Amino acid sequence: METLTQPVQNSMKPGKWLNSSCKMCIHSCITRVHVTEDGVVNKIEGNPTSPSNNGRLCPKGNAAILRHYDPARFRTPLRRTNPEKGPGVDPKWVPIGWDEALDLVGRELKKTLDEDPRKLLPAINDFQKLFLWAWPAALGNANYLSSVGNFCGGGYHPMNGFIHSAFAAANDVNYCNYWINNGGGDGFSSHLHTAAQANHVAKARVERNMRVVVVEPRLSIGAAKANEWVPIRPATDRQFALGLAHVLVAEKLYDVKFLKKDTNAPYLVGPDGYFVRNGEGKIYVWDAIDNCARLWDDPEIKDFALEGTYTVEGKPCRPAFQKFKDILADCSPEQMEALTTVPAATTRRIAREFAKAAQIGSYIEIDGRMLPLRPAAYNYYRGAQGHKYSAMANQAFKLVNFLVGAIDTPGGHVGVTLDDQMQDIRGGCGQIQAGENGMMQTMPHQLHPEVPFSWPPNETHLMGFFPIGVDPGHLTQHTLANAEKFGLDYRPDTLLMCHSNPLWNLPGDREQWYALLREMRFIVAIDILPNESNEWADVILPSHDLLESWNMTMIEPPHHEGMCLRQPATPPLYDTKSEEEIFYEISERLGVLETWNGILNFVNGFHQQPDLLLEPNRKYSDREIAERKGKLWNGKDLDWYVEHGHAVTPRRPDKWYRPWDGLRLHFYIEDIVRARDTLRQKMEVADVPFRREWEWGDYQPLPTAVPDPVHLEPADFDLYAITFKDIQINFGESIGNPWINDIVFKDPVHTAVLLNPKTARERKLDEGDIVRIESPYGAIVARLALSEGVHPDAVCVSNALSRVATQNTGVRHGGGNFNQLLPANLRHTDACSGQPETVAKVKLTKLASVPADVAAGNSVFGRTSGKGRAH
Amino acid sequence: MIASNRIADGSFRVGVGLQKAWGVQMATAFFFGEAGAGLYFVAQFFDFVLGMTVGLLMVLFGKAGGHVLHLGQPLRGWRALTKVRTSWVSRGLAAIVLFIVAGALHIIDVRAGLLPAGVSQLVAALALAACFVIMIYQGFAMSHSSAITLWSSGLMPVASLTYALLNGVLLTLVFGFGEPFLADRPDTVRLLQVLAVALMLYGLVTVLSLLHGARHASEAGRQSVALLLQGGFARWFVPLVIGAGFVVSALMMLAAPPDFAWMLAVAGLELTGYYAFRVLVFKAGGYDPALSLAYRFRH
């Protein structure tokens, strides 16, 4: 019986608050979790002591409780009894004990390793326990069956490594006054720590009147909030940026001092694309006053020439800046308009506004340091850079920032490290190091060390052929379908997934992926809820969820740093284990425990502090690993974190602003040319048969305006399909959570595919029509909604419509996965970065009705509300 | 189109939300209220016991019963009597209770002559007054709040009263057919027929004015009227409410020979129109968006 005095609001009920952090997306907003006296989690809030998310949470974070209590969760280890595998086919899992499950997995993996360790395809995607990604290295395996480029940025991370020696990048909200967002939702709907960033960006917008310009094919949330939405034809963002750069250069709206002193823009580039060096390898520049060549560090230099054509050491050469200027000659806003559809006058005006807002020449003192103040920045993300020529696209956006001197400055475009490991050392991959000739060392590998070239290739996704790229997991489809051509001397037959859903995130033909999975002798999945991929598993190893486990992390927070604690709010509801324990158990069974501990020491940075080192032959709990990570950050033990919840502070200005001071940045990326030639040479030596077909043109030290090949598809594919996520679903698998479903499937942009009304009229299509959306590579089905907020050439498919029917009947499916419209081949993959094309040319055909297989179940396009779950 | 479809239909779009709280059950109760009370009202003038009894039973079972069925917590329905100070629903319920008691007493009194004369007159007056309240309060219950533009018109009580009287007259013509007070007095029949036609015309004008007013009052009003006259409900509203309920029934009544079948047909048509009015006006009732830029933009 309820008494009158008992509170009815959940957070007011008797119980306790625990400090923790969120994992409903890959980032880690800081939370407090309320647990009732009966041990039920009944409220999760942002932790008000967090300077990052400021006590706020996005809808996903607010919905974590329902993941915890989701009846579809894996409750025990499971073994498949149905030999038939297929999409939506019931695996007829039966519960088994942990010992049996781990022994089984150990035995099967051992068999694979004994035959050929390369036969294992790992897909480990837990972003908050990044160290798990390194587990296959313990087996000497560098395969990877998942797409990074498709859901964040294949070209993005290496380029941040080239430019900032950092994993990600953000505009500096603290000072920025002119914020260009291109194809990314930073501050509005997606990208880094959405709740935190939305908080800071809203303050800047409203309290400081920061101007926001959003360049996108669709009126996204950011575009809706922006001062200006610039609709753009999909896959032409690079050309827009080059148009801006053209104006900045033509009208001399650039930061001469920055370019001369802080970048390699004055370095002379020879006809071969390399800098012109003397016998000792020192690079020449041109002294514009004395009109002679000098070595870059010659104290006699009076003025670095940025422009001109010279001959040095017998070679015709130009400053890198001049090279870019030459490219820009063909990038006038008028020329770019033909591709982008952005009126030239708009591009010109934005370029001028941007340059004006950048206040070139201004300074600000922060912590006793005089820093250039550049309160204008161009940010971009997934969509803008998700194209064949991704490296070029990424660099084009960076160069707009370069021109006004807004790289790593207050108010500018700033590198964001992934997971700082110690207060004193900017450890791991994000470290700033001096490179040759006064330049900063480029760090394109932000996720794992370079995978060595091999022939025949050791990796089905050819990682060894991408010396400066991010894993192009999608290529496995292409290489296995053409195994002979790609020289694959083995066929993978084992798949290990951990919090990964490759069938959802990989581009390419579904049937081919299904065929690949059918080929697998053994599939094991470590996960929480059934999804498209793990329903193929032979064994499920259920893991704790975020309310049952320990962790310590801080994943690429834009403006803050410091470890966030995750701690169990309840004992595990079911017979689950932590990922740490699962991998330790498997490692032990495979006899790689010692190697695994060695790897963990390295990737977690424990090697930097001997007292934290893991002993070779021990198994550690998630709690013990978390404790070490916390100690490494600030020397505090777990009790301190349990009490305080986190060690998050604003990023230290000396690490955040120009941490490379004294070094030169890479305006011109010679390393890309070098990587190309080194690879080419390795291919020659190994006599790789497809070396001439390799997309050598993708390696450019400076971006050009050449259109991406997606524009060259047959003319009857007359529209461009794009996909998007908003804040309810970004960076996570939140569809299926009843609260998320309850808000997503009431939002008109997530319940139908969006088309411009004029475009629809021209094609005799109307609101509510059922259409087949067909690309040269695949087709999906959708219901149409007409929206004025769509570029006339675009077909916009919410990612909420990209799920397919699985064992988890709470996950509402659409009419097929958007990714099956995309090619998974080399032609549409950036050879430089591994990024696959994410835009598809499509044509629309009206259908009489929703096809029966789509309408079945709980499809968003079906008749039923889709509320109920079958159990 | 996302922008042009103004009925939000449960989605998170700014637009007109259709009310779902009052549906067919409530409409049926309203129907019986204004049919039963109307019948009783007219019948009492003629001391027509059968009419009064049927009217009373319609109010008791159809109206009160319908309401009880509709309630989420029927067992505490009595609580609805406690706010007569501000609530028309409360006032209406009080009237129903009073009407049932006084009306029943009056019927018994007419049949058996139990009550002393003074009391008898008082009871009759009370029954008639309560009956009158029932005939009109439903309109007030709807129009009193500004929430739903289609309902919030001052003409709503007028429509209620008109319909109630019309229903009463027609049902009296049906139930009283062949009864001495009509059979013996063709002029009374004539009078009632003329009255019915007049009420039909008056009702038609009232309903049309109501729609006209709603259309110009707010966006929700405009959408409601569009739904009734052009949209999804038009195929019911126009033929039934306007056609059968007013136009056809009025023409038939004008041409009607003194024949039971005709009376029955006219009453049937009119009551069908009236029932459709009750149901459709509920269904088409919509809320204005709390804040709409687009609407202001266009108007």
Place this chain on the structure above:
Amino acid sequence: MARWGMVFDLRRCIGCNACAVACKQENSLPDGVFFTKTLSEEVGEYPDVTRSYVPTICNHCEDAPCERACPTGATYTRPDGIVMVDRDKCIGCGTCIVACPYDQRTRLEPEMLDKGLFGDGRLTPFEEQGIGRFTVGTVVKCTFCHERVDAGQLPACVATCPTEARIFGDLDDPTSRPRQLILERRGRQPLPEKNTNPRVFYID
């Protein structure tokens, strides 16, 4: 005694509906029931088009038609202005629902509570600990998180809003943030023509 009110900053709101979900968490709302939700509206024609996001909530009207229309007195106004429904008095007639110009009230139907959030007819421990506050057949709506407010905390939706688009405070206090914002940025009430005098204001 304070008179609680809320301001919605339309420039800040990004339509994420974290508010709606936070409210569902805090108040254990059944599937499909919202005490607050943020709507969107496309305005204009390509390319001069934008989308506005409009948070909606019970306005805790000074002159609440729901309270006037309620035949049982179940709907009442607390001295601090919070409009409440006493579930022990509510008979579920729905009069308040059709009287509220802002469509802010919901009657709890049996299937809403029986189906459970996962639609399988079973309740999770989270739902079990929360469902006791609801009575089938009665009307519910936002309470301005009365218990949190009584304890000196912000309403759950306000606390979570990533953009701080929801500003809560005492409208009687001329120095309160909502009062200042209403003054500075000319706050307007929703549907003023309905004469309800809402204690919720929009600024843009």
